[in-house]
Amino acid sequence: MTTTNTECFEVTIENRIAHIKLNRPEKRNAMIRSFWSELPSIINKIDTEAEARVIVISSTGPHFTSGLDVSSFGGSEISPGGTGDDETAKRKAKLTAGQAFYNNVLGMQDSFSALENCRIPVLAAIQGGCIGGGVDLTTACDMRYCTEDAFFTIYETKIGMTADVGTFPRIVKIIPEGIVRELAYTGRRIHAAEAKEVGLVNRVFADQSAMLDGVMEIAREIAANAPLAVSGCKRLINYSRDHTTADALDYIAIWNASMLQTSEIMEAMTANAEKREGDFAELPPKRSLGAA
Template sequence: MSETTTECFAVSIENNIAHIRLNRPEKRNAMSRAFWSELPEIVNRIDREAQARVIVLSSTGPHFTSGLDVSAFASPEISGDGDDADADARRKARLSAGQTFYQNVLGMQESFSALEKCRIPVLAAIQGGCIGGGVDLTTACDMRYCTEDAFFTIYETKIGMTADVGTFPRIVKILPEGVVREMAYTGRRMMAAEAKDVGLVNRVFATQDEMLDAVMDIAREIAANAPLAVAGCKRLINYSRDHSTADALDYIAIWNASHLQTEEIMEAMTANAEKREGNFAPLPPKRTIGAA
C-alpha cells in the first residue's frame, strides 16, 4: 500500500482502490485555501495515471466537513475615507474584486468538478456534519453513504450567501425540486434518515467503522469489474443525466461502436463461469496533448 499526506488530505492506494481522507479533524475539516488545489491535483493524478479503479472519499473526526474556511478567504475592507484619488482607487479595487471573486469561484467549482469528470467512480462516506461546501463536494461524487448521526445543510443561506460552488446544478438532479428549495431557503439540517428517504444517500450505517467497511466492500465489487466498462458507465450516466433521451441513445450507440471490447466481454463471462477474478485490460493512462 502506498500512502501520502498533504496539508488537507491523507491518500492511500491498495488493491486498485484509492482512499482519500479529509485530514484536518482539529479544524472540523474546514476547506482552507490549500484544499482547493490539493483535491483536484490528487484526483486528476489518480485518474491521469490510472492508479486505481475506484476512489473512496472519507473524513476524520466527528464531522465530515464544516465547509468553507471563511477566515482563509477574508479580504480587507475598502475604506470610505480619503480624497478623490483614493476614491478612484477604491472604485478600481471594487471592480477588480468582483472579477477576482468570479475567477476564484470558477476555480473552486473546477475543484469539485474534477470528481465528476474523472473516469473513476467516487464513493463518499460521510459522518457527522456535511455542511455548506460539504454538500457541494459530496453531490459531485457518484454515490453517497452516511452514518446515522450525519446531517446535510446548505448552510450558506444562514450566513447571507447563495451556495455557488456546485450544490444547485447537481442536487436538483438528485432530489425533488421542492426538497432542494426547502433546504436552500431555510438552511435547515437534513438528517441521515431523511437523506436516505429522499435519495441523497444510498445507505445509512450505525457507525463510521461499519460504514467504511461496507463502502470498501462496494469499492472492491466495482474494482473487480472491467475498468473500461465501469468508466463507460460513469461517462454515459453523466451524459444521459445532462442530455435528452434521444441524444443519450445516439451517444451510447456511438460510444459502444468505438469502445466496446469483445475480448473484455468474453473474459468477464469466462471469469464468472470459472468463479475467478477477471483478467481485464487496465484503464489506460491519460495522454497529455503533445506527448509521444
C-alpha cells in the first residue's frame, strides 16, 4: 500500500484500487485554488503510469464538498467585470478580465474532464452535501453512490451564477432534462432517495461506513476483470453517449479489430472455470511524445 498527501487530498493505492479522499473536513472540503491543479495531477499520474485499475473518490467530515471556495480566487478569476479611470481603460480592463475569467473556467473544466478522460473507471462515494462544484465533480465520474443523508444542489443559481465547470453538459445525459431544469432553475436540494429514483446515483447506503464498504466491493469486482476490457468499455460507453448509434457501432467494430485480445478472453474463461483470479495484462503506461 502506498499513501501520499497533498493540501486537499489523501491518496492510497492498494490492491489495484486508488482511493482519493478530499481531506479538508474542517473547511467542508471547499475547492480552494490548489484543488484544481492537484486533482488532475493525481488522476493523470494514476492513469499515465497505470498505477491502479479503479479509482474511488470519497470525502471526510459531514459533507462531501461545499463547492468552490470563492474567497481563494481573485476578482478577475471569478467575475468578468473590469475597472479603470476612463472609458478606454474600463473597456480594456473589462476585455482583459473577461479573457482571464474565460481561461480560468477552461482550466477548472479540464480538472474535472480528467476524470472522464482517464482510462480507468472512477467511482464517487458521497456523504452529506454535494454542493455546487461537487455536482460538477461527481457527474464527471463513471458512477455515483451516496449515503441516506446525502443531497445534491446546483447551488450556483442561488448565488447569482450559472454553473459553468461541467454540470450541465453531463447531468443532462444522466437524468431527465425536466429534472435538470427544475434543479437548475430553483437551486433546490435533491436528496438521496430522489437522486436514486431519477438515476443520479446507483445505490444509497445507510451511512458512510456502509457506503465505503459497498463501493470498495464494487471496485474490487471491477479490478478483478481484464483492465484492457474495462478500459475499452469506458471508452466505448463515452463515445456511444456522444455519437449516433451508427457511428458508435462502427467505432466499436474498429476498436475490437485493433484491441481485442484472444489471450485475455481465454484467460478470463479459464480463470472463471477454475474459480481463481485472472492473470491479465495491465494497462500499458502512457508515453509522452518523443519518449524513447
